[in-house]
Amino acid sequence: MESPLIREAHLLEQGIQALDTLLGPEWQVTQRPNKSKVFDAALEVKAEGDSTFTQLLVEATRAVPPRFVVERLVPKVQLLREVNHYTNLLVIAPWISSQARDLLRQNGIAYLDLTGNVDIRVARPAIIIHTVGAEKAPRSAPRETSRTTLAGVKAGRLVRLLADVPPPHRATDLHRVSTLSLPYVSRLLDTLENQLLIRRKGRIITDVDWAQLLRARAQETSLLAHGSYQGFLAPNGVLALLQQVPQLPVEYVDGLSVTGSHAAQRFVQVAVKGQLMFYVGAWLNIDDVADELGLLPVSEGADILLLNEPDSFVRRRSEFVDGVQYVAPSQAALDCLAGPGRMPAEGEALLDFMEAYPEEWRASKNDAGAPPVQH
Numbered sequence: 001m002e003s004p005l006i007r008e009a010h011l012l013e014q015g016i017q018a019l020d021t022l023l024g025p026e027w028q029v030t031q032r033p034n035k036s037k038v039f040d041a042a043l044e045v046k047a048e049g050d051s052t053f054t055q056l057l058v059e060a061t062r063a064v065p066p067r068f069v070v071e072r073l074v075p076k077v078q079l080l081r082e083v084n085h086y087t088n089l090l091v092i093a094p095w096i097s098s099q100a101r102d103l104l105r106q107n108g109i110a111y112l113d114l115t116g117n118v119d120i121r122v123a124r125p126a127i128i129i130h131t132v133g134a135e136k137a138p139r140s141a142p143r144e145t146s147r148t149t150l151a152g153v154k155a156g157r158l159v160r161l162l163a164d165v166p167p168p169h170r171a172t173d174l175h176r177v178s179t180l181s182l183p184y185v186s187r188l189l190d191t192l193e194n195q196l197l198i199r200r201k202g203r204i205i206t207d208v209d210w211a212q213l214l215r216a217r218a219q220e221t222s223l224l225a226h227g228s229y230q231g232f233l234a235p236n237g238v239l240a241l242l243q244q245v246p247q248l249p250v251e252y253v254d255g256l257s258v259t260g261s262h263a264a265q266r267f268v269q270v271a272v273k274g275q276l277m278f279y280v281g282a283w284l285n286i287d288d289v290a291d292e293l294g295l296l297p298v299s300e301g302a303d304i305l306l307l308n309e310p311d312s313f314v315r316r317r318s319e320f321v322d323g324v325q326y327v328a329p330s331q332a333a334l335d336c337l338a339g340p341g342r343m344p345a346e347g348e349a350l351l352d353f354m355e356a357y358p359e360e361w362r363a364s365k366n367d368a369g370a371p372p373v374q375h
Helices: 004-023 066-083 100-104 153-166 170-179 183-194 208-220 240-245 250-255 286-293 329-337 344-358
Strands: 027-034 042-046 052-061 087-093 110-113 118-122 127-131 198-201 204-208 229-233 254-258 276-280 305-308 318-322 322-324
Touching: 004 027, 004 042, 004 052, 004 087, 004 110, 004 127, 027 276, 052 066, 066 087, 066 100, 066 183, 066 286, 100 110, 100 118, 100 208, 100 322, 153 170, 153 183, 153 208, 153 329, 170 183, 183 198, 208 329, 208 344, 229 286, 240 250, 240 276, 240 322, 250 254, 250 286, 254 329, 276 286, 286 305, 322 344
Parallel strands: 052 087, 087 110, 254 322, 276 305
Antiparallel strands: 027 042, 042 052, 110 118, 118 127, 198 204, 229 305, 254 276, 318 322
């Protein structure tokens, strides 16, 4: 197994090669003796035939969680600017998340990751490079310190709780309500704190960036994962189908919950509602549901999608409107953000509504576990 020093040296070499390629043959990138133990390398960059150069001090790191940017890199660059205003900090990593990239740009820190996410802006000599690479971490990219991620069913439960119920929270309370193991909850909270999605004082969660949390969760999931749904046509149209649902046997009414664009439409105007999507409860069979509703199976051009419910938590705090169950706004936003086509834009519109009117959807401590509301 490679030692950490060998891995960092290899990362540094790859990053310098990528920078050299981006600048092209008319520029020179030279590695100078690194007199500081604070940074991993010192690079001199200049155009051929020009004596003007800039120095880039390099931080080569395997992972760049947002907390690392705020607590480690920002103080470094502030100190660096006090010493030499014309020296710049460049972060090189295998992959950098969108949240970390935003923080780096806000603080004037250049970055380059090996998937092609690059932002380098130097005044003298004039260098402006901005390219976009991978939005999701490649499988080959190293994980951050905690291997517990926002992917998977268990993470979805904790995300919904943190989004729906305002803090303060204790890990023990989240463990009790979610029925997840306490060690798992603790590990995931460490990950979320590392990504600045939550903030804690001692053991108490005092703040949750719920909108960014939902976005981060959506990046780790896919609403229409392979084999998770089936497509159908409604012979009498979508509106007629919605009127038909309340007439079904009670086990079907309770087991079908609208999500996606039609769930978002309850709160925001969506130009084209798109396909009508239902989660189907685990006790129901999709083919049986389709038969009850008189749906026609199709491989293309479906206007109805029946999704296998991944976890009963997707129905948490759902609401019945005219006899039809709709997922909670947080679940609808999450599913839109993780959906195809225009759905992410619809999810962002729903997030805007949720930020403007938190009283319309967030729970109180007293009703955090309330069953669906009948209207």
